Each structure stands twice: as structure tokens, then as C-alpha cells.
Amino acid sequence: MKLDILVLAAHPDDAELGCGGTLAKHVALGNTVGVIDFTRGELGTRGTIETRDEEAKNSASILGLTVRENLNLKDGFFHNDESHQKEVIRIIRKYQPDIVLANAIYDRHPDHGKGASLSFDACFYSGLSKITTTDAGVVQQAWRPKHLYHFIQSQLIQPDFIVDVSDYWETKMKAIRAFKTQFYDANSQEPETYISNPAFMDLLEARGHEFGHAIGVRYGEGFTVRRVLGVDNLLSLR
Numbered sequence: 001m002k003l004d005i006l007v008l009a010a011h012p013d014d015a016e017l018g019c020g021g022t023l024a025k026h027v028a029l030g031n032t033v034g035v036i037d038f039t040r041g042e043l044g045t046r047g048t049i050e051t052r053d054e055e056a057k058n059s060a061s062i063l064g065l066t067v068r069e070n071l072n073l074k075d076g077f078f079h080n081d082e083s084h085q086k087e088v089i090r091i092i093r094k095y096q097p098d099i100v101l102a103n104a105i106y107d108r109h110p111d112h113g114k115g116a117s118l119s120f121d122a123c124f125y126s127g128l129s130k131i132t133t134t135d136a137g138v139v140q141q142a143w144r145p146k147h148l149y150h151f152i153q154s155q156l157i158q159p160d161f162i163v164d165v166s167d168y169w170e171t172k173m174k175a176i177r178a179f180k181t182q183f184y185d186a187n188s189q190e191p192e193t194y195i196s197n198p199a200f201m202d203l204l205e206a207r208g209h210e211f212g213h214a215i216g217v218r219y220g221e222g223f224t225v226r227r228v229l230g231v232d233n234l235l236s237l238r
Contacts, residue, residue: 004031006097010115011041012056013179018151019101020172021165022221027064034067036091038115039075046190047181059178080118088122090133093140100145104153112153123148149223159222162211166218
């Protein structure tokens with residue numbers, strides 16, 4: 001199954017927080033969109049592996065994803081090495097995305113920067129035919145995505161471009177709230193964490209407004225790139 005857009009994310013809920021509006025928008029535009037979570041978030045203070053699995057499934061339904069898989073890498077302790085790269089290469093070749101969206105290049109959580117580097121390297125190596133991978137016993141063909149963009153997470157990074165997600169902000173927030181164990185719930189008896197503090201939701205709202213304001217819309221999501229972007233003509237710029 002070929003996808004138009006594939007998100008490679010360190011944890012369940014990274015995709016929703018960083019680019020949920022962009023995903024919902026492209027689904028509405030008729031694009032095929034998938035999310036690959038590297039880990040099951042098993043080191044998270046709140047919830048369990050089982051609840052995170054169920055929440056990820058519910059969120060995928062809200063966003064209208066074509067595919068959501070988990071690579072079951074070790075939360076906190078996966079590395080950007082050959083064995084992990086080959087796992088990600090296998091999934092890139094399996095779904096042959098034109099565009100990959102990956103974690104922030106650096107962030108508060110160390111896994112996010114590691115996830116960004118792992119995704120970047122795997123996207124390049126996936127295009128090398130002399131690297132052999134198999135899926136379901138079949139040798140895969142080389143495939144390199146056309147574009148790799150990094151979404152922005154907790155730490156503010158100056159975006160290289162911003163996507164207007166004004167019409168899809170509520171879908172994004174609904175997908176985030178599907179992770180019931182992870183975010184603010186006045187009735188929860190679990191310990192408070194960085195993301196379960198109600199101020200975190202205020203940050204998301206403010207960040208969405210800030211990025212939206214920068215391009216003259218209500219809500220936006222920002223992305224960074226590792227190479228210069230090209231445009232067909234000046235009239236295509238917003």
C-alpha cells in the first residue's frame with residue numbers, strides 16, 4: 001500500500017501534538033496518510049501500554065488515517081544505529097511515502113531528537129539499493145521519499161514554513177484528547193506530568209495561534225526543513 005504522507009514518530013501522541021491538524025487536512029484533501037510510532041510509550045508515567053495502544057487506535061480513527069503501526073522499539077533507549085535504521089527502512093519501503101513528517105530536530109524529550117535523526121538517516125538509506133530489507137519474506141525495492149519535514153514540539157523552533165490548519169484545529173484537539181490517560185483530566189488520580197498539567201493545553205492553543213497569526217490565519221502548524229525549498233513561481237507563495 002503506497003501512502004502520500006507518512007509520519008515517523010517516537011511516541012504515540014507525538015504525531016497528534018506536532019502535526020495533527022496537517023494530517024487531518026490532507027486526509028480531507030483525499031491524500032492517504034499513515035503514522036508509524038517507534039515505541040509504545042512504555043516509560044510514560046501515566047497509563048499503560050494497553051491504554052496507549054487503544055488511545056492510538058481511537059486517535060487514528062478520528063484523524064482518518066489509512067495506516068497506524070507500532071515498531072515496538074524500546075522507549076527511551078532506541079538508537080540511530082544499523083538495526084534500528086533497517087527497521088525504519090523496511091517501513092518506508094513498505095509504504096513508499098512521497099512525504100515523511102518526523103519529530104522535532106531537538107526538543108525537551110531526548111527521544112524526539114533521536115527520532116528525528118533516525119528518520120532522516122533511514123529516509124536516505126532507504127534509497128540505496130544495496131541495502132537489503134524484506135517484508136513478509138519478500139525482498140523490498142529501494143525507495144526514497146521526495147521530502148522530509150520536521151514538526152515542532154514542546155520547545156519553540158523557528159519554522160521554515162507553516163501550514164494553515166484553521167479548519168482542522170478541533171479535529172487535532174479531539175485526536176489529542178483521545179489519549180485520555182496522558183492529558184489533563186480533573187478526575188484522574190494519576191501523578192501530574194509535564195503534558196497532563198492544564199497549562200500544556202494552553203501552550204498548544206497559544207502556539208497554534210502564534211503560528212497562525214504569522215501567516216494571517218487563525219491556527220497554524222510549523223515545520224522545519226534540512227534543505228532549501230523550491231517553488232514553481234512567486235505567485236504560488238502565500
